[in-house]
Amino acid sequence: MATRKATEAASAPGANVSKDELLTYYRDMLLIRRFEEKAGQLYGMGLIGGFCHLYIGQEAVVVGLEAAAIEGDKRITSYRDHGHMLACGMDPKGVMAELTGRIGGLSKGKGGSMHMFSKEKHFYGGHGIVGAQVPLGAGLAFADKYNENGNVTFAYFGDGAANQGQVYETFNMAALWKLPVIFVIENNQYAMGTAQKRSTSTPDLYTRGAAFGIPGEAVDGMDVLAVKAASEKACAHCRAGEGPYILEIKTYRYRGHSMSDPAKYRTREEVQKMREERDAIEHVRELLINGGHATDEDLKAIDKEIKAIVNEAAEFSKESPEPPLEELWTDIYA
Amino acid sequence: MATEILMPALSPTMEEGTLAKWLKKEGDTVSAGDILAEIETDKATMEFEAVDEGILGKILIAEGTAGVKVNTPIAVLVEEGESADAVVAPAAAAPAAEAPAPVTAAAAVAAPIEVVSKASPDFPEGTEMKTMTVREALREAMAEEMRGTPEVYLMGEEVGEYQGAYKISQGLLDEFGPKRVIDTPITEHGFAGIAVGSAFGGLKPIVEFMTFNFAMQAIDQIINSAAKTLYMSGGQMGCPIVFRGPNGAAARVAAQHSQDYAAWYAMIPGLKVVMPYSAADAKGLLKQAIRDPNPVIFLENEILYGQSFDVPVLDDFTIPFGKARIWREGTDVTLVSFGIGMKHTLEAADKLAAEGISAEVIDLRTLRPIDYDTVLASVMKTNRCVTVEEGFPVGSIGNHLSSVIMERAFDYLDAPVINCTGKDVPMPYAANLEKLALITSDEVVAAVKKVTYR
Structure with a gap:
């Protein structure tokens, strides 16, 4: 069985990585973080309603995985989806306006934070039912295989969803039919408020495909370069027609499960320690500075750019009108 | 000996x-x-x-x-x-080689009142017809659509090498190969999700559930993923998929294998729901369902699979959704049914005709959309209505129709609408109890006598 530990998988971080590449990761991760911080603010102001699940802390996961994607590759995830959308190039204005429930949103205000899609960017949601996106993702891969187009699907789910029955039904069929799907388990250690050790009989989620013959490996999700390397390997496996691959990305969410999280299930110190010692953006920042690729000034300039993009998105999300009332009755049938 | x-x-x-x-x-x-x-x-x-x-x-x-x-x-x-x-x-x-006469409007015999059989409006009069079973009609519909559209594929338990648990897919594996006729493991939740995902990805799956009882395992994917995504995506991402299979009671298979889900699915915006009775409707509506860009629930019936009907011989025969069929015209009462309910309804209409009561019989054929206009026009003519279905009484299609008739044709009613349904019990196994639990033509006759005050 080709299940491997993270330590073996990770290449020497920072080696052979170009300045441009590092800057791209820095920029992409920073966009997600600033965007989510802004979303948190807008939620506090009552401009965003309902459930809103922030991605802060997990930025290296999607940015690293996307680094190996090619045109036509598909992605699908759960309701913690803002980062995935930004990472695959969807317009921050459209995402933010969907959060505020406006006509300028990607779903014309009818989907909200948890349900957004982009055919153009091959982003298939944004799904509110834990685990449901896993068979759907395998289905996207089924279509790719049927069409023989060489594309892969990134099917993201959390450590909580990893206990859903439909995930294992899907593992079985994906392996049986050699579907080109990468099952990305974003293990942020908490299924809502339930720590992994309280919900999961065996800790190593990357071995969960072993019974189906699906190789898997654990990856340091706070290191974008390690994630990228793992993504390249998994993509190559899928594109070669070898069937599915599992990546358990060990990550951490800094904020609550949703905006209404009482935060009683973990200590403030635990969160603070991750932020200070393992932050993914800080890691790339150090690589840039220490490698002589960028100065503090350069990075400040990038920060400013990103802030401008996020502010523009926030402004748009406030100015875009609510959907006209006729929208209640549209898009029910094609 | x-x-x-x-x-x-x-x-x-x-x-x-x-x-x-x-x-x-x-x-x-x-x-x-x-x-x-x-x-x-x-x-x-x-x-x-x-x-x-x-x-x-x-x-x-x-x-x-x-x-x-x-x-x-x-x-x-x-x-x-x-x-x-x-x-x-x-x-x-006693070779008993004679097939039982199919129940059709034409089967009505020397009754005191004349029964008017209305030609189906779905194809021109004089169209060549051939007799086939509902099973053959369904198979032809799938085969024809698969020949014409490479994105259409069939997935389900035992659809391939076994040739279909009910022989609906017989021969399709030979013609289309294992890429397009796919045997699945017994994992409805998972394969329904995979099929829905493939529809998001541009394919046009037909998912066969061995019975709709097992689709309960998959209902989250049907409702939350297939039916709602177009709306939640602001119109970007549709789901062209057909979920089909036998629905309702078969014979002596008891509570977990005998349930009519018509009213369940008919409640959901984003789904289309079809429940044919005749072979012609099964064929024309299934072809339409496969072409529809939306998720379609196609409810078949095991007992009807072997029944024979006339089916038009046409190169491309489809029936639009939302158009009821008037099986026979009448003046005293409107009987509204669908699926296997039509069998009991037509039987009842025959019995009523023998007693001089003229029943107009409407087959809804699709439950979402429902052809309210045809029902209302008939009720305005007959001033009485009885609905007939096999499903449970609470929240039935008949309940819904009663409400619509009350709102839109109250002044035309000479009697309350009666809903004839299956009984409010899980389906029993014992033969006598099962019979008691199901709707019968005698119950329909009794309901009609009540609304006609006879």
Whole structure:
């Protein structure tokens, strides 16, 4: 069985990585973080309603995985989806306006934070039912295989969803039919408020495909370069027609499960320690500075750019009108 | 002592079968466990084994005979030196080769009042017709659409090598190959999700549920993923998919295998729901369903699979959704039904005609959209309405129609609308109780007498 530990998988971080590449990761991760911080603010102001699940802390996961994607590759995830959308190039204005429930949103205000899609960017949601996106993702891969187009699907789910029955039904069929799907388990250690050790009989989620013959490996999700390397390997496996691959990305969410999280299930110190010692953006920042690729000034300039993009998105999300009332009755049938 | 070998019942719904082939001939010695014959049932061709040993004294039903009723003597087993003629041979005179007459409007006979049979509006009068079963019609619909559209594929349990649990997909694997006719593991939740995902990815799946009872395992993917995504994506991402399979009670399979889900699915915006009765409707509506860009729930019925009807011979025959069919015109009461409910309804209409009550019979055919206009126009004419369905009484399609009729045709009603439904109980196994739980034509007749004050 080709299940491997993270330590073996990770290449020497920072080696052979170009300045441009590092800057791209820095920029992409920073966009997600600033965007989510802004979303948190807008939620506090009552401009965003309902459930809103922030991605802060997990930025290296999607940015690293996307680094190996090619045109036509598909992605699908759960309701913690803002980062995935930004990472695959969807317009921050459209995402933010969907959060505020406006006509300028990607779903014309009818989907909200948890349900957004982009055919153009091959982003298939944004799904509110834990685990449901896993068979759907395998289905996207089924279509790719049927069409023989060489594309892969990134099917993201959390450590909580990893206990859903439909995930294992899907593992079985994906392996049986050699579907080109990468099952990305974003293990942020908490299924809502339930720590992994309280919900999961065996800790190593990357071995969960072993019974189906699906190789898997654990990856340091706070290191974008390690994630990228793992993504390249998994993509190559899928594109070669070898069937599915599992990546358990060990990550951490800094904020609550949703905006209404009482935060009683973990200590403030635990969160603070991750932020200070393992932050993914800080890691790339150090690589840039220490490698002589960028100065503090350069990075400040990038920060400013990103802030401008996020502010523009926030402004748009406030100015875009609510959907006209006729929208209640549209898009029910094609 | 000579013993009769009887035509066996080889499936829950089998009432008759074809004696496809004798594998023993008269005079052959037979041991228990020997294969005597091949018998074709409504579900499959099966080998029929001997239970007793002896000599095959006489074959009473020749091979190739169709329509042999269950329990008809098909051969006589004798002992050494015994003559088969010793056995009285009334059985030989009972080949029962006649297929039961399909229940159609034309079947109404010498009744005190004239029954007007309305031609189907779905194809021009004078169109050439051929007789086929609902099963064959469904298979033709799928095969034709698969020939024309490479994105259409069939997925489900036993649809391929087994040739379909109910033989609906018989022959499709041979014609289209394993890429397009896909046997799944028994994991409805998972494969329904995979099929929905593939529809998001541009394919047009047909998902066969062995029965809709098992679709309960997959209902989250049907409702939350298939039905709602177009809306949640602001119109970007549709889901062209057909979920089909037998729905409702079969025969003696009890509570977990006998439920009508018509009203459940009909409640959901984003789904289309079809429940055909005749073979022509099964074919025309299934082809339409496969072409529809939305998720379609296509509710079939195991008991109807073997029933024969006239189907138009047309290159491309489809029936639009949302158009009811008036099976017969009448003046005293409107009977509204769909699916197997139509069988009881047409039977009831015959009984009523014999008593001088003229019933207009409407087959809704699709439950989402529902053709309210046809129902309302009829109720405004007859001033009375009885709905007929097999499902549970609470929250039934009949309940919904009653409400619509009350809102839009209250002043036309001369009596309350009565909903004839299955009983409010899980389906029992015992034959007598099962019969009691299901809707019958006599209950429909009684309801009509109530609303016509007779």
